[in-house]
Amino acid sequence: MPIYTCTTTESTLPRSIKAALAREIATIHSQINHVPSTYVNVAFHELSGDNLYTDGAPASPVLVSGWIREGHPKTEVTRLATEIASAVTRIAGVPAEQVLVVFESSPASFAVEGGRVLPEPGQEQAWIAGT
Amino acid sequence: MPIYTCTTTESTLPRSIKAALAREIATIHSQINHVPSTYVNVAFHELSGDNLYTDGAPASPVLVSGWIREGHPKTEVTRLATEIASAVTRIAGVPAEQVLVVFESSPASFAVEGGRVLPEPGQEQAWIAGT
Amino acid sequence: MPIYTCTTTESTLPRSIKAALAREIATIHSQINHVPSTYVNVAFHELSGDNLYTDGAPASPVLVSGWIREGHPKTEVTRLATEIASAVTRIAGVPAEQVLVVFESSPASFAVEGGRVLPEPGQEQAWIAGT
Numbered sequence: 278m279p280i281y282t283c284t285t286t287e288s289t290l291p292r293s294i295k296a297a298l299a300r301e302i303a304t305i306h307s308q309i310n311h312v313p314s315t316y317v318n319v320a321f322h323e324l325s326g327d328n329l330y331t332d333g334a335p336a337s338p339v340l341v342s343g344w345i346r347e348g349h350p351k352t353e354v355t356r357l358a359t360e361i362a363s364a365v366t367r368i369a370g371v372p373a374e375q376v377l378v379v380f381e382s383s384p385a386s387f388a389v390e391g392g393r394v395l396p397e398p399g400q401e402q403a404w405i406a407g408t
Numbered sequence: 409m410p411i412y413t414c415t416t417t418e419s420t421l422p423r424s425i426k427a428a429l430a431r432e433i434a435t436i437h438s439q440i441n442h443v444p445s446t447y448v449n450v451a452f453h454e455l456s457g458d459n460l461y462t463d464g465a466p467a468s469p470v471l472v473s474g475w476i477r478e479g480h481p482k483t484e485v486t487r488l489a490t491e492i493a494s495a496v497t498r499i500a501g502v503p504a505e506q507v508l509v510v511f512e513s514s515p516a517s518f519a520v521e522g523g524r525v526l527p528e529p530g531q532e533q534a535w536i537a538g539t
Numbered sequence: 540m541p542i543y544t545c546t547t548t549e550s551t552l553p554r555s556i557k558a559a560l561a562r563e564i565a566t567i568h569s570q571i572n573h574v575p576s577t578y579v580n581v582a583f584h585e586l587s588g589d590n591l592y593t594d595g596a597p598a599s600p601v602l603v604s605g606w607i608r609e610g611h612p613k614t615e616v617t618r619l620a621t622e623i624a625s626a627v628t629r630i631a632g633v634p635a636e637q638v639l640v641v642f643e644s645s646p647a648s649f650a651v652e653g654g655r656v657l658p659e660p661g662q663e664q665a666w667i668a669g670t
Binding site: 278280282292295296299300301302303304314315316317318319320321322323344381383384386387388389390391392394 | 415453455458459460461462463464465466467469471473482485486489490492493494497504505507508509510511512513
Binding site: 327363 | 540558578579580582585645646652
């Protein structure tokens with residue numbers, strides 16, 4: 278259900294770190310948002326050095342954008358953002374100052390997976406049982 | 409006006425399939441959202457195998473994120489998501505379980521095209537006539 | 540705090556143009572949204588010619604998606620979109636008809652940077668002083 282997109286420059290995140298981070302994001306998301314980790318997608322966009330800028334100068338932040346269904350408790354989304362940001366620093370060794378995590382959301386009814394409209398938060402079990 | 413972003417791994421979607429899918433998305437979007445297909449943008453991000461994960465393991469889902477102006481009827485957005493997801497499976501042969509379509513929206517007044525602020529849903533004809 | 544993502548085809552924006560555009564976006568954003576330019580991130584996604592379509596045909600629009608915190612005055616977001624679109628045409632020489640700028644937003648509490656939850660619009664000074 279969720280989509281995480283991590284944007285950074287080439288070689289900022291070695292291959293083994295990307296795999297470890299994808300696993301950790303799946304684990305954290307599953308625990309906080311009550312979705313089996315099998316539904317957690319993580320995409321890495323590795324840009325060349327002349328394609329990423331902070332303050333108008335080439336830079337290598339790690340920008341994480343997550344999409345989740347609308348309706349999760351706001352405090353939980355904040356906790357999710359905090360823990361994902363912390364995981365990037367802990368696993369990839371990227372200073373917190375270079376890590377930005379942002380969540381966007383839209384109604385579950387605006388999303389389709391496995392040919393079916395996604396469930397509202399709290400209705401996951403019935404939806405999964407229906408597959 | 410709309411932007412569709414399809415993220416998957418290299419070679420999941422052959423070149424001819426991407427072209428066919430871009431055409432079909434333009435057609436479906438035009439029919440349901442009353443926007444001429446000339447305004448429909450589709451971008452494909454093809455990631456290397458170590459840059460896309462589901463459940464913490466390398467995977468090849470097709471993740472489609474669409475941006476549309478706020479204010480379209482919700483049932484129409486659901487229909488749009490359902491038909492786009494179905495088109496990915498029909499045209500690209502990707503199993504429905506690997507296809508996720510998500511729409512996000514923001515106010516038309518937050519978007520500019522051709523140097524002009526986008527019209528509210530329902531005001532497209534007057535806006536287009538004004539070009 | 541903000542993230543700007545510019546998607547186009549390879550060679551549409553030469554290296555020096557990308558750098559100039561990143562600087563100009565940082566300047567415009569800083570002036571209108573009252574955030575120091577040091578917090579403005581700009582990412583360029585340069586796709587191969589068979590990965591970007593308008594109206595179902597290969598095309599080279601410049602698609603700019605910006606993420607900002609919810610709560611900025613709506614008229615300011617419109618002004619921001621208008622000025623960013625204008626900057627793309629002025630600096631990169633891309634015709635206005637091929638430039639689309641879209642802003643999306645979500646609550647500041649859904650975002651973490653430097654290990655801290657982002658401030659609500661208007662609270663930036665106190666937040667920055669707290670670093």
